[in-house]
Amino acid sequence: MKILVQKFGGTSVATQQRREMVCDKVIEAINKGYNPVVVVSAIGRKGDPYATDTLLSLIENKSTSNKREIDLLMCCGEIISAVVLSETFLKKGYKTVVLTGGQAGIITDNNFGNAEIKTVKTSKLIELLSKNIIPIVTGFQGMTENGDFTTLGRGGSDVTGAVLGDALKAEAIEIYTDVDGIMTADPRIVPDAKVIEKINYSEVFQFADQGAKVIHPRAVEYAMRGNVPLLIKNTMSNAKGTVISSEGYNKKLITGITHMPNRTQISIFFEDDEIDNNELFDLLADYGISIDLINIFPNYKVFTIDGSDSERVKYILDLKKFNYKMINNCSKIAAIGSGIRGVPGVMAKILKTLKDNEIKVLQTADSHTTIWCLVKEEDTVKAINALHKAFEL
Numbered sequence: 001m002k003i004l005v006q007k008f009g010g011t012s013v014a015t016q017q018r019r020e021m022v023c024d025k026v027i028e029a030i031n032k033g034y035n036p037v038v039v040v041s042a043i044g045r046k047g048d049p050y051a052t053d054t055l056l057s058l059i060e061n062k063s064t065s066n067k068r069e070i071d072l073l074m075c076c077g078e079i080i081s082a083v084v085l086s087e088t089f090l091k092k093g094y095k096t097v098v099l100t101g102g103q104a105g106i107i108t109d110n111n112f113g114n115a116e117i118k119t120v121k122t123s124k125l126i127e128l129l130s131k132n133i134i135p136i137v138t139g140f141q142g143m144t145e146n147g148d149f150t151t152l153g154r155g156g157s158d159v160t161g162a163v164l165g166d167a168l169k170a171e172a173i174e175i176y177t178d179v180d181g182i183m184t185a186d187p188r189i190v191p192d193a194k195v196i197e198k199i200n201y202s203e204v205f206q207f208a209d210q211g212a213k214v215i216h217p218r219a220v221e222y223a224m225r226g227n228v229p230l231l232i233k234n235t236m237s238n239a240k241g242t243v244i245s246s247e248g249y250n251k252k253l254i255t256g257i258t259h260m261p262n263r264t265q266i267s268i269f270f271e272d273d274e275i276d277n278n279e280l281f282d283l284l285a286d287y288g289i290s291i292d293l294i295n296i297f298p299n300y301k302v303f304t305i306d307g308s309d310s311e312r313v314k315y316i317l318d319l320k321k322f323n324y325k326m327i328n329n330c331s332k333i334a335a336i337g338s339g340i341r342g343v344p345g346v347m348a349k350i351l352k353t354l355k356d357n358e359i360k361v362l363q364t365a366d367s368h369t370t371i372w373c374l375v376k377e378e379d380t381v382k383a384i385n386a387l388h389k390a391f392e393l
């Protein structure tokens with residue numbers, strides 16, 4: 001059996017016309033001799049009637065409500081989507097069975113809202129596939145050993161697709177969305193961004209981890225673990241898309257640019273370098289606050305946090321009477337490319353480009369595949385476009 005996992009995002013199932021296109025992609029795979037497993041997200045995007053955010057907005061106080069119940073609520077979006085899509089297949093004469101994440105065998109821990117997948121029991125899926133029935137699996141969800149519904153974190157339908165692809169030893173995992181593939185930058189920010197034809201798992205993981213929404217980083221990890229090729233394609237076009245595998249490789253120095261919005265930079269000053277200032281990091285860890293772009297000097301520490309943690313961190317810093325400076329609304333730009341390893345002058349070129357465009361750099365960092373620059377959020381579009389041009393992407 002040649003199994004193919006095909007995941008369709010929210011915009012791909014948003015209208016009846018698009019659901020017809022989804023069916024066409026699946027039927028095309030069947031005609032090529034594949035046994036497809038379909039994974040769907042909730043219909044539409046923020047603001048649409050059955051989108052995850054809309055469902056969440058029905059609950060007033062998310063902090064006091066039970067996380068278990070919120071997960072149950074969020075799971076409804078994908079259930080609606082899968083059932084509506086199954087009707088389109090039925091009309092075309094194809095047999096489908098809709099499965100929740102749990103029914104499809106995805107067993108998770110009970111960390112509601114961001115559950116971790118423990119095991120995948122594939123027997124139900126295999127049974128359906130061997131009868132030539134198309135399983136339509138609700139993305140973004142799993143089930144605990146006790147039968148509670150859980151969700152896998154935002155963008156989690158990609159994770160469902162990838163984990164099933166790995167567990168079923170699929171020929172490939174296709175992620176269908178509203179763009180022609182992984183691009184050199186978000187086309188909403190850089191209108192002339194180009195599709196990257198081939199890319200390797202680790203580069204795309206960096207892209208995803210550093211804010212490119214097009215694929216979930218955990219999905220890349222699962223595909224990589226199983227060495228299953230991952231393809232990003234457009235439901236609404238016949239473009240070839242992006243092939244992600246262990247071999248994909250890019251000749252350019254920089255493969256692409258992405259960013260993480262809503263970062264807050266915190267600088268803390270110490271008068272006496274004898275102070276045990278690790279206390280601060282212990283406190284942040286105790287409060288579950290993750291930090292990055294960390295630079296430590298004897299009298300000075302600087303790092304960034306997610307903007308949603310700003311208030312809590314401010315509370316901790318005031319409570320402990322730290323001398324600090326906080327800059328809200330920052331954006332962490334990442335220039336990614338395995339080609340930068342050991343090449344001198346890349347950082348210099350980035351800094352010069354930003355300076356020439358009058359963009360103030362608040363902080364930088366680098367690894368062997370990525371260079372980060374922290375800028376003010378209002379400079380994001382200008383910075384990404386300038387770098388995209390400078391590196392001839």
Ligand code: ADP
Pocket residue numbers: 008009010011012041155176177178179181182183184185186187188211212213214215256258
């Ligand atoms: P879906 O609902 O199909 O999962 P997402 O909104 O999660 O779709 O992801 C697709 C979107 O990701 C695109 O519409 C695009 O704006 C955005 N995106 C961000 N960075 C990139 C990139 N480098 N390449 C392609 N798309 C990107």
Ligand code: MG
Pocket residue numbers: 009155158213214215
């Ligand atoms: Mg997505």
